[in-house]
Amino acid sequence: MDLNELETLRTRITASRDKDKPCITVCGGTGCHAYGCLKVAQAFRDEVRRLGLSDKVAVRQTGCHGFCERGPIVVLQPKGIFYQRIQLADVPEVVSKTVIEGLVIERLLYAEPKTGARIVAERDVPFYKRQHRRIFGSNGHLDPTDIDDYLALDGYRALAKVLSEMAPADVIAEINSAGLRGRGGAGFPTGRKWEICRAAHGEVKYVICNADEGDPGAYMDRSLLEGNPHSVIEGMIIGAYAIGSHEGFVYVRNEYPLAVENVGIAVEAARKHGLLGKSILGSKFDFDIRIFKGAGAFVSGEETSLMSSIEGRRASPRQKPPFPAQSGLWGKPTNINNVETWANVPWIIRNGAKAYSQIGTQDSKGTKIFALVGKINNTGLVEVPMGMKLREIIFEIGGGIKGGKEFKAVQTGGPSGGCMPTELLDLPIDYASLAQAGSMMGSGGMIVMDEGTCMVDVARYFLHFTQEESCGKCVPCRVGTRQMAEILARITRGEGVESDVERLETLAKTVKAGSLCGLGQTAPNPVLTTLRYFRKEYDAHIKERRCPALVCKAFLAFDIDKRKCVGCLLCLKACPVKAVSGEIKKPHSIDQTLCIKCGACFEVCPPKVRAVTKTSGASAPERVLP
Amino acid sequence: MKITIDGRSIEAQGTKTVLEVAQDNGIYIPALCSHPRLAPYAACRLCVVSIKGKPGFQPSCNTYPAEGMEVVTDSEELRLQRVRTMELILSEHPNACLICSEKADCEDHKASIRKSAEVTGCVFCSSNRRCELQEIVVRLKVDSIPYSSVYRGFSVRRSDPFFIQDYNLCILCGRCVRICHEVRGAAAISFMFRGSQAVVGTMFDRSLMAAGCQFCGACVDVCPTGALAERVGRHEALPDAEAETVCPYCGVGCRLVVETLQGRIQAAKPAEGGVNRGQACVRGRFTLRDVVYSPSRIRRPMVKKDGKLVETSWEDALAFVAGKLKSYAGRACVVVSSQLGCEDLFVLDRFAREALGAGGAVPSLQPSILDGLGDLVKAHGLKTPHRASLADLPGSKAILVLGENVPVSHPVVWVEILEALRCGAKLLVASHKDDLLTRHASQSLKIRPGSEFYLLASLSKVLLESGSPQAGSGLKGLDGFKKSLEKLPASCLADTAGLQEEEVRRLAEALRCCGPIVLVFGQGLISMPWARENLAALWDLAVLTGARLLPLAEESDLFGAWLLARRKPSGAPSLETVLRAATTGEIKALYLAGPAPLPEKHGLEFLVVQDSFVNEACQGADAVLPAATFAEAEGHFVNLEGRVQKSEKVIEPVGEAKPDWWIASHLASRMGAEGFGYEDAGRIKEQLDKEGLLALQEEGEAGFVPVTAPSGGPERAAEYPMVLPGEYCPDYYRTLALCQASPDFKVLRNPRRLKIGPEDAAGAGLQDGAKARVESSSACAAGPGTARVKITGAS
Numbered sequence A: 001m002d003l004n005e006l007e008t009l010r011t012r013i014t015a016s017r018d019k020d021k022p023c024i025t026v027c028g029g030t031g032c033h034a035y036g037c038l039k040v041a042q043a044f045r046d047e048v049r050r051l052g053l054s055d056k057v058a059v060r061q062t063g064c065h066g067f068c069e070r071g072p073i074v075v076l077q078p079k080g081i082f083y084q085r086i087q088l089a090d091v092p093e094v095v096s097k098t099v100i101e102g103l104v105i106e107r108l109l110y111a112e113p114k115t116g117a118r119i120v121a122e123r124d125v126p127f128y129k130r131q132h133r134r135i136f137g138s139n140g141h142l143d144p145t146d147i148d149d150y151l152a153l154d155g156y157r158a159l160a161k162v163l164s165e166m167a168p169a170d171v172i173a174e175i176n177s178a179g180l181r182g183r184g185g186a187g188f189p190t191g192r193k194w195e196i197c198r199a200a201h202g203e204v205k206y207v208i209c210n211a212d213e214g215d216p217g218a219y220m221d222r223s224l225l226e227g228n229p230h231s232v233i234e235g236m237i238i239g240a241y242a243i244g245s246h247e248g249f250v251y252v253r254n255e256y257p258l259a260v261e262n263v264g265i266a267v268e269a270a271r272k273h274g275l276l277g278k279s280i281l282g283s284k285f286d287f288d289i290r291i292f293k294g295a296g297a298f299v300s301g302e303e304t305s306l307m308s309s310i311e312g313r314r315a316s317p318r319q320k321p322p323f324p325a326q327s328g329l330w331g332k333p334t335n336i337n338n339v340e341t342w343a344n345v346p347w348i349i350r351n352g353a354k355a356y357s358q359i360g361t362q363d364s365k366g367t368k369i370f371a372l373v374g375k376i377n378n379t380g381l382v383e384v385p386m387g388m389k390l391r392e393i394i395f396e397i398g399g400g401i402k403g404g405k406e407f408k409a410v411q412t413g414g415p416s417g418g419c420m421p422t423e424l425l426d427l428p429i430d431y432a433s434l435a436q437a438g439s440m441m442g443s444g445g446m447i448v449m450d451e452g453t454c455m456v457d458v459a460r461y462f463l464h465f466t467q468e469e470s471c472g473k474c475v476p477c478r479v480g481t482r483q484m485a486e487i488l489a490r491i492t493r494g495e496g497v498e499s500d501v502e503r504l505e506t507l508a509k510t511v512k513a514g515s516l517c518g519l520g521q522t523a524p525n526p527v528l529t530t531l532r533y534f535r536k537e538y539d540a541h542i543k544e545r546r547c548p549a550l551v552c553k554a555f556l557a558f559d560i561d562k563r564k565c566v567g568c569l570l571c572l573k574a575c576p577v578k579a580v581s582g583e584i585k586k587p588h589s590i591d592q593t594l595c596i597k598c599g600a601c602f603e604v605c606p607p608k609v610r611a612v613t614k615t616s617g618a619s620a621p622e623r624v625l626p
Numbered sequence B: 001m002k003i004t005i006d007g008r009s010i011e012a013q014g015t016k017t018v019l020e021v022a023q024d025n026g027i028y029i030p031a032l033c034s035h036p037r038l039a040p041y042a043a044c045r046l047c048v049v050s051i052k053g054k055p056g057f058q059p060s061c062n063t064y065p066a067e068g069m070e071v072v073t074d075s076e077e078l079r080l081q082r083v084r085t086m087e088l089i090l091s092e093h094p095n096a097c098l099i100c101s102e103k104a105d106c107e108d109h110k111a112s113i114r115k116s117a118e119v120t121g122c123v124f125c126s127s128n129r130r131c132e133l134q135e136i137v138v139r140l141k142v143d144s145i146p147y148s149s150v151y152r153g154f155s156v157r158r159s160d161p162f163f164i165q166d167y168n169l170c171i172l173c174g175r176c177v178r179i180c181h182e183v184r185g186a187a188a189i190s191f192m193f194r195g196s197q198a199v200v201g202t203m204f205d206r207s208l209m210a211a212g213c214q215f216c217g218a219c220v221d222v223c224p225t226g227a228l229a230e231r232v233g234r235h236e237a238l239p240d241a242e243a244e245t246v247c248p249y250c251g252v253g254c255r256l257v258v259e260t261l262q263g264r265i266q267a268a269k270p271a272e273g274g275v276n277r278g279q280a281c282v283r284g285r286f287t288l289r290d291v292v293y294s295p296s297r298i299r300r301p302m303v304k305k306d307g308k309l310v311e312t313s314w315e316d317a318l319a320f321v322a323g324k325l326k327s328y329a330g331r332a333c334v335v336v337s338s339q340l341g342c343e344d345l346f347v348l349d350r351f352a353r354e355a356l357g358a359g360g361a362v363p364s365l366q367p368s369i370l371d372g373l374g375d376l377v378k379a380h381g382l383k384t385p386h387r388a389s390l391a392d393l394p395g396s397k398a399i400l401v402l403g404e405n406v407p408v409s410h411p412v413v414w415v416e417i418l419e420a421l422r423c424g425a426k427l428l429v430a431s432h433k434d435d436l437l438t439r440h441a442s443q444s445l446k447i448r449p450g451s452e453f454y455l456l457a458s459l460s461k462v463l464l465e466s467g468s469p470q471a472g473s474g475l476k477g478l479d480g481f482k483k484s485l486e487k488l489p490a491s492c493l494a495d496t497a498g499l500q501e502e503e504v505r506r507l508a509e510a511l512r513c514c515g516p517i518v519l520v521f522g523q524g525l526i527s528m529p530w531a532r533e534n535l536a537a538l539w540d541l542a543v544l545t546g547a548r549l550l551p552l553a554e555e556s557d558l559f560g561a562w563l564l565a566r567r568k569p570s571g572a573p574s575l576e577t578v579l580r581a582a583t584t585g586e587i588k589a590l591y592l593a594g595p596a597p598l599p600e601k602h603g604l605e606f607l608v609v610q611d612s613f614v615n616e617a618c619q620g621a622d623a624v625l626p627a628a629t630f631a632e633a634e635g636h637f638v639n640l641e642g643r644v645q646k647s648e649k650v651i652e653p654v655g656e657a658k659p660d661w662w663i664a665s666h667l668a669s670r671m672g673a674e675g676f677g678y679e680d681a682g683r684i685k686e687q688l689d690k691e692g693l694l695a696l697q698e699e700g701e702a703g704f705v706p707v708t709a710p711s712g713g714p715e716r717a718a719e720y721p722m723v724l725p726g727e728y729c730p731d732y733y734r735t736l737a738l739c740q741a742s743p744d745f746k747v748l749r750n751p752r753r754l755k756i757g758p759e760d761a762a763g764a765g766l767q768d769g770a771k772a773r774v775e776s777s778s779a780c781a782a783g784p785g786t787a788r789v790k791i792t793g794a795s
């Protein structure tokens, strides 16, 4: 296929599609998968066929819409009616009422949590309203396994433009002036990276798409690959052209079967259409992509480690320099970018650097996709302009904290990001501000924590993670994270000593300054930021022997308020170790020497009574040793 | 380029790391994971330095100098970082030894040392006082650690031969894994798990043995801690002396540092520098001690009295032997081992000729590849093709290996071949087996045993026909060579060698590549009647392509023996002749200073064994004279490159053993021969030097020799349908088999096994582990020769 044929094909696809034809789009993202979207989609297809509407109504399984909290999500086009939490039983009704009769089913609409008002259109849902879904938006409109859908949405137009009008240097200049920075972690200017790789000596050069995404809770890269693989592929071809590479790899972890499958289908389709392979679009440029399935370790996402894994060796980072752009895969100059970085490229080329850089801040341009998770009402994937305040993301888009609780902290950047307190809620999200606050952009994880979260415990959790996920090569990371995790565990167990805080600080500094790769260099962040912003909690654990958030078991005490207890026997029956004693209709009591602090009594005590108390520290009853 | 280290302006090359530049200039930077033989790894993070213009710390072991670079190696900040890193290392390492409060007094009071099952502190560690950690701890002045110690609780692995692995002591510097992969190519060990669980181990946690370990000991030697420790030495105190010797086994002639305690050998370790560049093989590294102190050492002279050997004094023994031998002058022969030093060989040879009137001492390893080449030189008056040294290997572009399983027979040559492969050389192999060698080959041809001639000749033919310019064009004898090639039957390549022309063509292609070529060849090329034809074809290929020849001499002084033999006008008789003459009674006395397969029935009247070990021949001997081993006498050995190397005396002789030269010269003197008053080996060496006997001057013109097809070649014969390739067993010293000397070695290699293809085995009715009967067509099965055989199951 050459350039003209591409446009002819595009025209044919668009012409054959009736914009006003009703289309039932069912989200097929990973979140909705878990809610059973596959069955829902099939049910829609069956229902449409049963009613003999196959010609008049289309059913499309799309990529992730982002609002995973409310899955399975169904959007009825062309009106954009947004239904959520669709069950199999709802299917016939949706088809008969909404698709055929055009009526909106109130019950299936999204309700504003505060006011309870029902919202009809997807774009009016607050979760979406404040987003800027430049990269992620198409996900909801296309079937990732059908290249025609992508072509209908101007797909590969950027590539056509690059191949017909732009020299490699022009492409790099465009990316540079757009101000695109890497979305995979360190935020290195993408154009600069390409330039270095282009200038590097060597006939053979490689490009790699880093789709390892091992941060717990993060799934934007995976959703992009699942939902819009062609945008990533198009970005890679453009990048390869700019750099002078003819071979590319998508490194995607095997644990993401849908991503593996969809990107595989997309590569195959692109090849069939002459968008990959020899003489792409009739030009003199050859490029092809191979998919490499990684076996999921967090550290495999580190670029040198990833390349070592592709080479068939243990995924273990090596010291830089030389940087991959000089000597990467098999010693050849290699350009590696994150999935989202690649997906930004076609947009920039299509719309121009100027349009691109209109949103964002001074040094961070464009949008960024975050995986918003934790104690928040609307969890899901959100794409927002760089520079948006944390507050806006958490309280407007995210709909605030679950269960009406207080916000306590937000952690960005994956397991080695920092935890930021309420005072930093007005921090604009960009590379520099996050770094200054002791955190980082990372690949875009955002974990919201409420008042019921113990920050020492959070630090312990993350250090435990990095300790296990460190590759074990260099001393500071391997042993330092273990020691930090151990000290933190000790503090949460109530065995902390005052010198531990200083020890943690020293360790954190040593590990940060001494580690070989990014994992170790950033692993201490959760410790450093919790020490910086939540020092009081450490003191409470160590000096006052209590956990203010009532999380750390060692400090907890469950007791029964004799004045409130109605003697219902519920807690007595629930206690697994028979620590509760009492008779019916008489106040019960807990034997502190037997209690294992599982909290079963606390959970079962009826809300009307609330006689079981959970306390920590001074107010806790003394534990009498037998 | 110029860089500054701590304010000092220093001239640096770009190829050395900042750490190496600093070390070269006497600037100390602590470093644990780096090793001169290994690629930078940057894991211990002790070697951090500050570099102007770069943020944070940089590992100097992985940083290369750049013009104008300003490096600071010492500052409070750096010191703290290093101390804290060391504290972390120590928190995972039994550390009583390093930071014990009693340390200062410990040296004075400590009574017992290094001998525990589980290492908990220094006094029980085999590496105590040789531990690199200890050194750095002292320099960094670490005296306490603020963290809880973690004992990882691995069980100590002792089931493998030669060394034990106690990964509780391991600091994960990765040197062992890297040397096993990068240098030895064995890849037996790797990292397992990750994070704080990371540990060194084998795939599926198998034993080292099952994981393909060669027991070269390279990992043990680079381990900075006591994690890998040689089994024997770990129960002993530290050595108090050491001496450098030449490894007595194969022709590589590795330099070994032999450590001793109170005059007893403890361990032998490969010396840095020298041919072997810090490497050795399982034989040199782990078996010397067992060999020298073997229970089968002959300790005192013995003579036969009333049909029994009885111990006696040297005086009596010498008198007896000299007296007897005198009467057999002209009807006696001397057999020598080419694992003896040049001094010994020279004196024994003189003894044979001047005192016994024999043609000269006969080497026990025959035929030898060197003799084969020498014969061609003599026959055609040409110069031998270029000889290669080990150092030529890494720089070569193509290496063709024939007739030897190098990884087993000459592991240190293999190390250099692997280095060459890493530098981009092609390894070409023709073999009838699949082994480590063929696995690493860029091209490997499956060839029928014994038919290398056809491959070599065809290669030359293809290269000549291609018409491309050759290094050898214009040299003497080219036309004759071409003509002789044309005379070869065309069908032989496929019929006899089992090769396709296309395969040979591709191999030739690789040989045409620009760049140095080395032809490495061994016993397999000559252990058959048509050895001469093989060598001629090899010779021509070398001349044609300008390749260098690396003959894999099997014994430590084979080259020396060959050099000494050159001065004989007609040469000594072959071992086969000697043995036949002994059987028929043509000779009446035999003097064995080397192994010889003496037939049970022979016509000898007087047999003397001069050896270090009791062997089969002793039974029928009239006198047995205890000879010193290589460790007990000074001497010179000529390795396979022609390099003359001195081996020092390490210990006093075991029992009353005497150097071989001493015994021979005393006998000769007593027998009235002149000029045998040698008092020490130095004198002998002086004479060798004066006469230029060890100097290798190769004269004559370069040129081709004609080739002829082997007659009685490897074509299949009905009666003896199979060809049994002589598999040379390199595992012996003089008459002692290493598996006999060292129980650990026996676990590793047991030579009494016949390898046969599954189809042939089925045909012969053989199953794995069954006993086989081998009948040979060759009348004399002496030596490790290839033979046509019939194999059947033994009842």
Ligand SMILES: Cc1cc2nc3c(=O)[nH]c(=O)nc-3n(C[C@H](O)[C@H](O)[C@H](O)COP(=O)(O)O)c2cc1C
Pocket (backbone or CB within 6 Å): A181, A182, A183, A184, A185, A186, A187, A188, A190, A210, A211, A212, A213, A214, A215, A298, A299, A300, A301, A302, A303, A304, A336, A337, A338, A339, A341, A342, A443, A517, A518, A519
């Ligand atoms: C421990 C660790 C894990 C990483 N994981 C990922 C990952 O999963 N995906 C990713 O794109 N980058 C990851 N990175 C960052 C990569 O090393 C690299 O910087 C990135 O792929 C470059 O792409 P970009 O310039 O487009 O951001 C990781 C880095 C570290 C240190």
Ligand code: SF4
Pocket (backbone or CB within 6 Å): A299, A316, A317, A469, A470, A471, A472, A473, A474, A475, A477, A478, A515, A516, A517, A518, A519, A520, A521
């Ligand atoms: S910092 Fe951690 S993950 Fe990175 S190389 Fe060191 S041990 Fe491995």
Ligand code: SF4
Pocket (backbone or CB within 6 Å): B176, B179, B180, B184, B186, B187, B188, B189, B208, B212, B213, B214, B215, B216, B217, B218, B219, B220
């Ligand atoms: S002895 Fe040699 S082959 Fe075996 S593990 Fe050590 S380095 Fe590897």
Ligand code: SF4
Pocket (backbone or CB within 6 Å): B169, B170, B171, B172, B173, B174, B175, B176, B177, B200, B219, B222, B223, B224, B225, B227, B228
């Ligand atoms: S066993 Fe020795 S050489 Fe190997 S990693 Fe451990 S400390 Fe290093």
Ligand code: FES
Pocket (backbone or CB within 6 Å): B030, B031, B032, B033, B034, B041, B042, B043, B044, B045, B046, B047, B048, B059, B060, B061, B062
């Ligand atoms: S010697 Fe440089 S990091 Fe170990």
